[in-house]
Amino acid sequence: MTEDLLTKIQNLLMLEGGLIETLARSKEAKNLNAMRGKLLARIKETGKRKDLALIVATEKAIIEDELRNHANSKGMVASLNAALLELTAIEKLLAIVDDEYEYRRVDQSHILPKNREKGLPLDEARQAFKSHYARLSNLDKARLSEDEKAIIEARRDNMREAGKIYARRQAKTLGVSEN
Numbered sequence: 694m695t696e697d698l699l700t701k702i703q704n705l706l707m708l709e710g711g712l713i714e715t716l717a718r719s720k721e722a723k724n725l726n727a728m729r730g731k732l733l734a735r736i737k738e739t740g741k742r743k744d745l746a747l748i749v750a751t752e753k754a755i756i757e758d759e760l761r762n763h764a765n766s767k768g769m770v771a772s773l774n775a776a777l778l779e780l781t782a783i784e785k786l787l788a789i790v791d792d793e794y795e796y797r798r799v800d801q802s803h804i805l806p807k808n809r810e811k812g813l814p815l816d817e818a819r820q821a822f823k824s825h826y827a828r829l830s831n832l833d834k835a836r837l838s839e840d841e842k843a844i845i846e847a848r849r850d851n852m853r854e855a856g857k858i859y860a861r862r863q864a865k866t867l868g869v870s871e872n
Contacts (some may be wrong), residue, residue, distance in 0.1 A: 715801035729840040733847055740851040745862070746787055748855045752825070752848060753780045777850060783859075786818040790859065796866045812861055812869040822856035 716722055739751045760773040789795040803814030810819070829849040833842055864871050 714830070726840055729844060731845050734816065736844060736847040736851065740847065743858060745855055745858045748782075748851050748858075749780055749783050749787065753777065753784075754849065755848065756780065771846065774830065776825055777789055779817075779824055782817040783821050786816060787859075789863050790818070791866055793866050796863070800867055808826055811860075811871075813863045816863075819863075822852055822859065826852045826856070840856065 736751065736755075739747055756773055756776045759772065759778070764770045764773055786799070789799070799816050800814050803809060803816060808815050813819075824851055829845050829852060833849070837845070860863050861871060863869070
């Protein structure tokens with residue numbers, strides 16, 4: 694009986710594969726792939742500009758769209774809401790990271806070694822960049838199309854670069870040499 698159930702599952706997976714292949718050849722799927730290609734190009738362009746505020750705003754727009762149009766479970770809604778809160782925290786810190794007086798207060802509130810990295814505070818923005826990068830890395834493990842995975846990879850690259858840009862701005866403001 695167990696082998697019969699396994700055989701049924703294997704047959705269903707094979708049928709699903711055939712249906713996915715049929716869908717992939719449809720006009721709508723081709724249109725969707727073309728649109729995703731354009732989206733991917735714009736996301737990569739955002740990263741190449743190295744404009745931290747633009748990278749964060751782009752990621753926030755994507756998360757808001759996912760929440761509005763794709764969130765289909767309590768866990769997904771919770772994760773996307775957490776991502777929006779983190780991106781908002783980044784935006785708030787972007788407003789002061791270049792202000793020596795204001796940012797010194799943030800620096801002084803992160804004095805424990807576990808809250809510092811290379812002489813810089815691991816403030817909420819730095820933590821949010823890492824958290825969001827991890828969230829995107831976990832998405833890459835999901836059952837997604839190649840297009841979707843390429844978009845996630847570009848978003849992840851942007852978050853990695855954004856974290857580096859932010860750390861350079863921290864270092865400049867605090868007078869810490871970059872190592």
